[in-house]
Amino acid sequence: MSVSIRDLGIVIGSQTLVSDVDLDIADGERVGLIGSSGSGKSMISKAMLGLTPDDAVLSGSVNLSGVEAVGADEVTLADLRGRYVGTILQDPFSSLNPVTTVGRQIELPLRLHYRLSKAERAGRVRRMLAKVGLDAGLADRHPNELSGGQAQRAAIATALITSPRLIVADEPTTALDSIAQRQIVDLLVRLVDDSGASMLFITHDFSVLARATTRAYVLEHGRVVESGATSDLLAKPSTPQAGRLVGAARKLALE
Amino acid sequence: MRFLIRRLVSFAVALLGLSVVIFAALRILPGDVAVVMAGLNSPPGRVAQLRAEMGLNRPLPQQYIDWMAGLLTGDYGKSMLTGQSVTSMVVERASITFPLIIFGLLIASAVGLGLGVAASLATGNGVRTFFRVFGIVGGSIPALWGGLLLVLLFARGVGLIGLFPSQGFPQEGWGSPGAAFASLVLPALTVGLIDGASLMRYTRSALADVMHNGCMIEAMACGYTRAQALIHVGLRVIVPQLVSVAGLMFANMVTGVMVIENLFALPGVGSGLIADLGDRDLIAVQSELFMLAAFFLLVGLFVDVLHRVLDPRLRRSSEGRM
Numbered sequence: 001m002s003v004s005i006r007d008l009g010i011v012i013g014s015q016t017l018v019s020d021v022d023l024d025i026a027d028g029e030r031v032g033l034i035g036s037s038g039s040g041k042s043m044i045s046k047a048m049l050g051l052t053p054d055d056a057v058l059s060g061s062v063n064l065s066g067v068e069a070v071g072a073d074e075v076t077l078a079d080l081r082g083r084y085v086g087t088i089l090q091d092p093f094s095s096l097n098p099v100t101t102v103g104r105q106i107e108l109p110l111r112l113h114y115r116l117s118k119a120e121r122a123g124r125v126r127r128m129l130a131k132v133g134l135d136a137g138l139a140d141r142h143p144n145e146l147s148g149g150q151a152q153r154a155a156i157a158t159a160l161i162t163s164p165r166l167i168v169a170d171e172p173t174t175a176l177d178s179i180a181q182r183q184i185v186d187l188l189v190r191l192v193d194d195s196g197a198s199m200l201f202i203t204h205d206f207s208v209l210a211r212a213t214t215r216a217y218v219l220e221h222g223r224v225v226e227s228g229a230t231s232d233l234l235a236k237p238s239t240p241q242a243g244r245l246v247g248a249a250r251k252l253a254l255e
Numbered sequence: 256m257r258f259l260i261r262r263l264v265s266f267a268v269a270l271l272g273l274s275v276v277i278f279a280a281l282r283i284l285p286g287d288v289a290v291v292m293a294g295l296n297s298p299p300g301r302v303a304q305l306r307a308e309m310g311l312n313r314p315l316p317q318q319y320i321d322w323m324a325g326l327l328t329g330d331y332g333k334s335m336l337t338g339q340s341v342t343s344m345v346v347e348r349a350s351i352t353f354p355l356i357i358f359g360l361l362i363a364s365a366v367g368l369g370l371g372v373a374a375s376l377a378t379g380n381g382v383r384t385f386f387r388v389f390g391i392v393g394g395s396i397p398a399l400w401g402g403l404l405l406v407l408l409f410a411r412g413v414g415l416i417g418l419f420p421s422q423g424f425p426q427e428g429w430g431s432p433g434a435a436f437a438s439l440v441l442p443a444l445t446v447g448l449i450d451g452a453s454l455m456r457y458t459r460s461a462l463a464d465v466m467h468n469g470c471m472i473e474a475m476a477c478g479y480t481r482a483q484a485l486i487h488v489g490l491r492v493i494v495p496q497l498v499s500v501a502g503l504m505f506a507n508m509v510t511g512v513m514v515i516e517n518l519f520a521l522p523g524v525g526s527g528l529i530a531d532l533g534d535r536d537l538i539a540v541q542s543e544l545f546m547l548a549a550f551f552l553l554v555g556l557f558v559d560v561l562h563r564v565l566d567p568r569l570r571r572s573s574e575g576r577m
Contacts, residue, residue, distance in 0.1 A: 051475055054378065074480045082478030089476070094469030098568055099492055112478035142567040158477065 001084060001165035001198050002027050003048065007060035008070075010043050010222075012053060017043050018222040021060075025166070030192060030199045032209040032230055034245060035219030041202045044219075045168045048200070049087060050077030064166065082109035086159030086197075088188075090171040092151035096143035102154045103139030109162045128157040132187060149180035153187070160191055167192055167199040173208055185211045206246050210234055218242040258563060266556050273548040274326075278319050281541050291535050292336065309335055311537075322541065331542040336534055341542040345524065351424055352516070352523035355439050355446075356508045362447025363504065367454025368497075372490065374455065375462040376482050386459070393452025398511065402445040402518045409441060422520045442519045446512060450504050457500055461493040468492070495566040502558030506551045 003025040010018040018040040025031045035041050046052045048062050050069055062069040064085070069077060081087070086109075089095040096105050106128060107121045116124070126136045132153040143151055152172060159167060169188060173181040189212055192199045201212045209216055209230055216233055218226040220241040226233065237243040289305035290297075306312050310321075325332055331341040374386035396404075408414050410421035419441050425434040462485060465471060470492065474484040513525030524543070531539045563569050 049476060051472060078475070078478050078480045078483075081476050087473070087476035089469055089473060091469055095473040097470045097474070097488055097492070099494075099566060108474070108477045144568050155473075158473070 001065045003065075003166065003198065003200070004063040005044070005048075005061065006063075008044065008047060008062060009059040010040070010047055010052065011057045011059075012055055016222060017056075018047070021219075021222070021224055023217055023224065023227075025198045025200060028196050028198055029215065030189065030201060030213045032213035032216030033200060033202045033219060034204060034206065034209050034216055036204055036245065039204075039219045040222035041204075041219055042170050043222075045087075045170050045200065045202055048168060049081055049085060050074065051081075079113070082164070083113040083162055084164050085166045085168060086162070086164035088152075088155050088159045088167065088169040088172040090174050092148070092155040093143060095155055096151060096158075098143055101140055101142060102146065105143070106139070106154060106157045106161055108158065113162060124161060125157075128161050129154075131160075131191065132157045148176050149183065152176060152180070152184050156184070156188060156191070160195065163195055163197075165197050167197055168202075169199060169212075170202045171204070172201075173203070173205075181208060182211070188212065204245070206234060206248075218245065259560065262556055262559055266552055269552055270549055273552075274323065274545055275319070277541050277544045277548065278315075278322065281537050281544075282315060284535070322538075326542075326545065331546070332538040334531070334536055334539045336536050336539075341539050344527065344539065345543060345546055348522060348524040348527040350428060351439075351521050352509070352512060352525065354435075355442055355512055355515075355521070355523065356505065358439055358443035359446035359450065359508060359512070360501070360505055362443055363450035363454055364501065366448060366451025367458055368490075370451070370455040371458025371462065372486060374459040375466065375485060375489075386455070390452055390456040390459070393448060394456060396449055396452075398445060398449060398514050399518060401449055402442070402515055405441050405445055406518075424521050438519075438521070442512070442515045442521060445515055445518075446508055450508070454497075454500065454504070458493070458497065461496055462489050465489045465492050495562050495569075498561050498565060499558055502554050502561075506554045509547060509550065 003023070005021055005023040008018055008021040008023075009016070021040075021044060023031075023033070023044070033041050033044065043052065043056075047056075047058055048064065048069055050072060052058060058070050060070060064080065067076070067080060069080075096102070103122070103125050106125050110116055110121050110124060122139075125139055129136050129139060134150060134153050134157070138146065138150065138154070143154070146154065155172070159169075167188075172188065173184050176184060185208055188199075188201075199213075201209065203209050203212070213230050216227065216230045217224050218233065218237075218239065218241060226237065226239045226242045233242055234246055237246050289302045289309065289311060293301045293305055303312070310318065313321075322332065329342075331345070333340055334344060370386060370389070374383070374390075377383050377386060406414060406421045409416055409418045411417040411419065413421070420434075420438050421441055424438050425431045429435050466485070466489065471484050471489055474488040475481060479487060510525065512523065513529060515521075516523040516526040517529070524547070528540065528543050528547075531543065
């Protein structure tokens, strides 16, 4: 799925959170969106999914393969979500439903968008669990019985169960330790490439961005300040804002 | 399983403790049934004779042991005034009180959950204000005043629209189901609407807390609309909390309907207990209070177990400790 964002603006009350953002993702491309906390990254992903707060005022355009998300009615957006756009959130223990089993959570997009028998759904869940490296027995467990890495793998399985055409990963490694971070990024990249989907990977960590994406946008105070190939941004950032983020990533890597 | 055994043991201990408290409290009260039966101006000899006949002159520990031995064999004793079995008295009264409570709880749940969800989904300022005012005003109305208002509006004979009876219960009881049901409509509406308003406020508040949880955003990311996510995921997440609230509400209604039973002249458990207490019918009162206490504790036990079943997080943390 291709994404074309033009002049996107998001205002809540008197506060402008995002302004004049242009962003493109081609079919099958993995694109990063990096910025410090509060720079507006997650708000852009929410605008793409129609999940901005009720009092947010959006302007501009978010085009998802011909479907305009800004101003679209809720049913249209809900039909896109889960079916064509898979989402992975930051904290799996918060995002997975605490009172349902992992298997029920993973099959939710299938139940909402496709008419499949219980056995067909169970079969798909089993195959998806194997793909993300989880034991089939975990389907009957609850999220609180999983480790952080296992829970994020379950969240990835939920996002990918319908083979969506676009994955929005909103800081999916932030809540994990460094070993689990690398494993999750590698897994996500492999699964996204295998499925041919596009991906928007949101992070504030350049070292993670380098593994996950080929092209990236740097965001500061709700504006895109630099964009280009991720390797170029890492090697020689041309703006002070990108330079600061790269410097911080290098410092963390050395520590 | 260990949790259940631990909970059952604490249930038994609490029940035993309550039996002592009830027995002791009723002996501290001034006056006794012998005075009531003999009359205020009767000679002391007659009162003493009656006390001896009813076993009230025995040592207190002996009276307590005899009472407990009876309870253990299912014999709750006999009314000192009427000689009627306490069990049959309570069963007869409960056949009015419990349907009233269940009916009231159903109304409260329908009103509380329905309006709670509607209030959470409301976007207009006017609608939000309506729900807020309903919650505050409805939950603050004293039961007696609310009941009188419903009588003035819907009672046959005196109401603006005479739909339901407002006094008494049919002589033939549930043998005449239509009349019995009709006589419970206004009392059940009184408790149901008042408790429903409180439940609405609680539901709205719990849903507002859960609305910004990651699991709600995840549910919408999977394809639910906001309203669907609220109903299918939000409500399910808060069900364990609602069960606790409903359990408390259920237990509170048992004593709360005393006022309602008096207002609508229903011969239920509450009004019967008040009458027996006035008559100093010790055996009847202490057995009735014991049954009420056992019922409260049973509701608490049931809610605790149900809470574990509905919230897997509690099961895990409990297992982890053991």
